[in-house]
Amino acid sequence: MNKNNYAILMAGGVGSRFWPVSTTEFPKQFHDMLGTGETLIQRTFNRLSKVIPIENIFILTNERYNDLVLQQLPEAKQRQVVTEPAMRNTAPCILYASLKIQKENPDAVMVVAPSDHWIEDETAFIENLKQCFDACSEKDILMTLGIEPTFPNTGYGYIQYEKESNSIKKVAQFTEKPDYKTAKQFLHQRNYLWNAGIFIWSVKSIVDAFAKFQKQMTVLFENGLPVYNTEKENDFIAKNYSLAENISIDYAILENAENVYVLPATFDWNDLGTWGSLYDKLDKTNDKNAVVNARVLAEDASGNMIRTSGDKIVVVDGLEDYIIVDKEDVLLIYPKKKEQDIKQVLKKVKDAYGEKYG
Numbered sequence: 001m002n003k004n005n006y007a008i009l010m011a012g013g014v015g016s017r018f019w020p021v022s023t024t025e026f027p028k029q030f031h032d033m034l035g036t037g038e039t040l041i042q043r044t045f046n047r048l049s050k051v052i053p054i055e056n057i058f059i060l061t062n063e064r065y066n067d068l069v070l071q072q073l074p075e076a077k078q079r080q081v082v083t084e085p086a087m088r089n090t091a092p093c094i095l096y097a098s099l100k101i102q103k104e105n106p107d108a109v110m111v112v113a114p115s116d117h118w119i120e121d122e123t124a125f126i127e128n129l130k131q132c133f134d135a136c137s138e139k140d141i142l143m144t145l146g147i148e149p150t151f152p153n154t155g156y157g158y159i160q161y162e163k164e165s166n167s168i169k170k171v172a173q174f175t176e177k178p179d180y181k182t183a184k185q186f187l188h189q190r191n192y193l194w195n196a197g198i199f200i201w202s203v204k205s206i207v208d209a210f211a212k213f214q215k216q217m218t219v220l221f222e223n224g225l226p227v228y229n230t231e232k233e234n235d236f237i238a239k240n241y242s243l244a245e246n247i248s249i250d251y252a253i254l255e256n257a258e259n260v261y262v263l264p265a266t267f268d269w270n271d272l273g274t275w276g277s278l279y280d281k282l283d284k285t286n287d288k289n290a291v292v293n294a295r296v297l298a299e300d301a302s303g304n305m306i307r308t309s310g311d312k313i314v315v316v317d318g319l320e321d322y323i324i325v326d327k328e329d330v331l332l333i334y335p336k337k338k339e340q341d342i343k344q345v346l347k348k349v350k351d352a353y354g355e356k357y358g
Contacts, residue, residue, distance in 0.1 A: 005052045005133060006108045006203070008097045011041055011061040011069065011115035012084060016358070017274045017339065019346045020330035021307065023358055029116040030068050033278060035292040040116040040272070045073050047119065048111070051126050051133075056108075058082050058101065059115070060093050079229070085241050091252035092244035095210050095221050096237070100228045101203050108203040109133050112249075117196070117271050118281055124267040132200035132263055135168055142209060142254065143168070143200040146193025146262040147269045152183030155273065157195035157250070160186075161262050171260040174250060193262060196269055199249065206253070213256045217244055274339045275323045279305040289316075294326075305336065330357060 015028035022028035029041045036043070041059075048057055059069050059076060063083035070081065082097045094112060101108050111129060119125050132143045146159045157176055161169035174195065178186065186192035201209075210218045220243060224236040245252075254260055270281050282290035287302045294308040296316065303321040306314055312326060323339060325332040330349075334342065350358045 001051070001053050002133070003053060003056070004105060004107045004109055004137070006056045006101050006105070006110040007048045007052045007058065008082075008094065008101075008110055008112045009041070009044060009048070009057060009059045009115045010090065010093075010112065010197075011059050011065065012087070012093070013116070015116065015273075016343050016346055018278075019342055019358065020325055020327045020332050025064075026068070027065070028272070030065070030072060033116075033272060033292070034118070034282065039072055040118075041069070042072055044113065044115045044117070045076070047122050047125065048113065049075075050122070051129055052111075055080070058097055060084070060097055062087065083237075085238055088241065088244050088246045090249040091210075091214065091247045092217060092221070092241065094206070094249050095214070095217060096241070098203055098206050098210075099221055099225060100233075102207055103225065103228050106204065109136050110201065110203060110206075112199040114197055114271070117198075117269065120268040121266075125265075128263055128265050128267065129200070131167070135261070135263075136200050136202050136205065140205050140208070141201070141259045141261050142205060142257055143261050143263065144171070144254070145196055145198040145200070145265045147196050147265050149183075149187055149192065149194050152180055152187055153194065154178060154180055154183050156271070158183075158186050159193045159195050159262050160189075161191050161193065161264075163191050168261050168263050171254075171262050174255055193264055194269075195250075196265070196271070199254075205259075209253050209257050214245075214247075214252050217252075220244055275305050275325070275342075276336050276339050279336070303336070 011029050014024055015022040018028045021031055030039050032039050054075050058080050060082045061069055063085050066081055066083050084093050136143055154177055159174055160172040162172050227233050227236050270277050272278055279290045284290055287298045289298055289304045289306055292307040294306050294312050294314045296306055296314045299317040301316040301319045304319055304324055306324045308326040321336045323334045323336055346358050
């Protein structure tokens with residue numbers, strides 16, 4: 001296995017659209033959302049370990065989840081858990097982790113990957129990743145994996161690439177989540193991909209890009225170079241991290257850089273962003289209900305996403321296309337078509353009954 005291969009596993013999000021299972025104290029990446037016996041972060045860590053040495057997989061998370069990460073990934077050491085003391089979007093934490101990795105190994109090539117996505121064909125994923133690693137080892141390029149769109153999804157960002165015969169395409173532009181009409185046009189043009197938020201680059205290329213496009217942030221974090229990977233690092237980060245601009249890697253770097261390329265992925269992918277997206281990926285009963293952990297007796301009930309803790313018996317009659325989630329002191333029964341409103345529902349619950357429910 002190539003000792004220059006590294007990973008930054010992004011595991012700091014809350015996943016509030018998966019409430020009531022996903023909460024601020026215990027977000028979705030630490031849950032077995034699919035009922036497979038593995039949590040999402042465990043599944044992602046194990047997938048990456050097929051091409052990256054275990055000691056080279058760094059987990060980026062909020063400091064409140066440090067112990068959770070170590071509990072769920074016993075193979076990882078404390079040095080691999082990179083914690084952010086404040087929420088500052090993806091650019092600052094990626095720069096911080098990249099500088100730590102560069103100090104350890106200037107020849108590193110890394111993948112930045114979300115910890116909570118679903119990938120069916122892991123062999124195809126590994127092959128795609130190797131192809132990107134090879135390309136980024138040879139050239140000063142920033143790469144992303146794009147997903148061939150199967151329908152005009154308005155919940156994803158899109159990547160337009162220049163039409164060419166090479167398997168690795170030059171990115172023409174990134175587009176934020178479009179409306180339905182625009183998404184249909186993208187599919188018709190056949191040179192648009194879903195943005196999966198999986199990035200690959202050499203540590204030198206990404207640090208150089210930050211130096212070019214985010215000078216202030218680069219100066220801020222490079223001031224810590226003498227103490228990175230030492231016991232003084234935490235003090236420096238505690239004092240300085242919150243001074244960084246709150247900005248995503250897309251806005252900070254990728255939309256400015258000229259050397260961005262995309263590989264159309266050959267694996268099936270889902271960002272598992274909502275209960276509906278989880279429903280789509282689970283096996284269904286004869287009544288087209290998706291069930292996790294529960295024993296269900298369904299009468300005139302179909303298209304439902306049903307999840308309980310334990311092995312609870314759930315009797316459902318007359319419900320169609322609903323989310324039914326039972327978790328300790330919260331029971332959610334909500335129309336699937338309104339799943340995007342769950343964030344607002346959570347806010348109302350916390351306002352009415354207290355923060356402890358979120």
